[in-house]
Amino acid sequence: MTSIAPQEIAALVRPGRVHRRVYTDPAIFDLEMERIFGSAWIYVGHESQVKNPGDFLATRIGPKPLLLVRDAGGELQLLHNQCAHRGSLVVASAAGHTSEFRCCYHGWTYHLDGRLKAAPLLQDYPAHFDPKDPDGGMRRVPRLASYRGFVFGSLAADGPSLPDYLGYMTTSFDDMVDRAPEDELEAAGGVFKHGYKGNWKLYLENLCDAAHPLFTHQSSIDAASQQSDQVHSDGSGEIAIRQMRQNGAPHSFWEANVGIWTYPNGHSFLGDYHDDAKLVTALNDPVFRDYIAAMEAKRGKEQTRKILEVRRWNSNVYPNLSFMSQFGQLRVVHPVAVNETVVHTYCFRLRGAPARMFENAISFANVVNGTGSLVLTDDLEIYNRIGMGLVSAGPEWLEIGRGYQGDSSDEHGGRRGRNSTSEIYIRNMFDAWLGFMAGEDKPARRRAAGAATLAEMTQ
Amino acid sequence: MNAAAPEASRLTPGEASPPSMQQPVALDVSQCEQFLIHEARLLDEARFDEWLALFTPDAWYWVPVEPGQASPRDTISLMYDDRRLLETRVRRLASPRIYSQEPRSRTSRIVANVTIEQSANDACIVRSKFQLLEYRRETQRIFGGTSLHRLVRGTNGIRIAWKRVDLVNCDAPHEGLLVPF
DSSP states (O other), X not given: OOOOOHHHHHTTEETTEEETXXXXXXXXXXXXXXXXXXXSOEEEEEGXXXXXXXXXXXXXXXXXXXXXXXXXXXXXXXXXSOOTTTOOOSOOXXXXXXXXXXXXXXXXXXXXXXXXEEOTTGGGSOTTOOTTOGGGSSOBOSEEEEETTEEEEEXXXXXXXXXXXXXXXXXXHHHHHHTSTTSOEEEEEEEEEEEESSOTHHHHHHHTOTTSHHHHTHHHHHHHHTOOTTXXXXXXXXXXXXXHHHTTOOHHXXXXXXXXEEEGGGEEEEESOOOTTTTTOOTTOHHHHHHHHHHHHHHOHHXXXXXXXXXXXXXXXXXXEEEETTTTEXXXXXXXXXXXXXXXXXXXXXXXXXXXXXXXXXXXXXXXXXXXXXXXXXXXXXXXXXXXXXXXXXXXXXXXXXXXXXXXXXXXXXXXXXXXXOOHHHHHHHHHHHHHHSOTTHHHHHHHTTHHHHHHHHO | OGGXXXXXXXXXXXXXXXXXXXXXOOOOHHHHHHHHHHHHHHHHTXXXXXXXXXXXXXXXXXXXXXXXXXXXXXXXXEEEEEHHHHHHHHHHHTOTTOGGGXXXXXXXXXXXXXXXXXXXXXXXXXXXEEEEEEEETTEEEEEEEEEEEEEEXXXXXXXXXXXXXXXXXXXXXXXXXXXXX
């Protein structure tokens, strides 16, 4: 087990600065897997991916391979994907349907809830072997909980409940689900998997970064700005090009019109971003009109108006989940090694919405989350370059202080940046990081969420 | 072949080419092969404007993310460009600010196993195999798979009405995909 003194870890984060070692040291990475991914609530899948008894989905927490299963009684189970006999991975498929799990090595079988069902040649085992021992099956992850269809697991037996851990961020999940006229989402449309040679933390640190598009995405902003609208489009390119042009909004737009909010445990969201009239489809667009009609039929005019006036962009749930409601997008960051990361991205269909709405979500996913996208490829380049740059002998301390003096409290127990170009959400994630990583004072640290660095600054 | 097309109507032969007074002439496999080799060469030599000029005004270009993917509309794609987005993609490749192409990729392609799957009047659907080496920043990647082209003969020569590229490892985790297949 890795051991780094709590004081040594705490010394890596200063007010408005973080030491580059947090992105490069394999020992820190191991400790993160143990203390963050080994205890926080980690997103493991959506209930629509395991709808019926017998459905299973291969998933993971950090490097640990897991199975999310709907058992025979309809309950969700989260199992370590390891045979109790000789340790083999039991299920090698990404997803499927089965009545039992059977190891291909010696034929041990397991019930859908992980209990051992049968083991051949059972009579030859010594007396201490008890096939009824609950620990002798495919072991369950200690805690599993879902919030409105989004399923999380925790490798720690104790800790805050999922609603307590998410706190005010539950409203971002509400925003996502409420947009479905039938109050239900369905994961659909495939999975993007993209990789980069950089640290896992860089990904979420970029997703609420409103100051980078003008620079990083200049090639796609320019190319889209110069594109003639007279050229043939089947509708998909039109959405992509509108999004790329929007990335070219000047910094004054981000400072004047967009906000950033952060909450305990490292969570955050960008708010007041694109409104539906600007981006999704103009309000007079027939598809969007049909959608609003479907919403009003189910939820009434007033409720529909309230739901659609929520204009959050990316919501980040620490340590590795980011999603946005307008186009039903969700990304999960999987750490592989200190300098290697894989990200899986998903789309969600709104039950009861016109089919064309989902086609728009697909077009949006291709341009924003696609491995061959004109936008994301430049973000991946940045993560790779940070991975390469951090091993140089340049400055050891990285700046995360932009907007520092403008941080203020919000009415839901969080803190907001003065405007969306503030790096408050990165500072907030490092407060959570310290809480998980630095040992004994961690509950206090977690509660502090942003206040810690501010307090230190005034000392 | 319907699985290759977002809209069945796009398969109507000759749709994208202007009406000709002459009797249409079918493309033979040798002409198709020569065309595909020419296309691969344009891409390898980063002559992306000339590559774009091979496409019809309402063409689409598609690299699915799933094996045997039926549609680019209800499922994501590694690349799915209508003509408008394809133009934007190609224009971006020429940008001095395309950081994900600094340094530039170098590629080398082999096109082979060319067969004509469907042919009618002055258009056909051509199937071919490719292998592509991409070198960038001390790393070499290998891609391979199957291409389907719908080729039409118009007044300006052979044009691509649509192109679908199925990578063998379409559903693997990839770093960014920049150079068109």
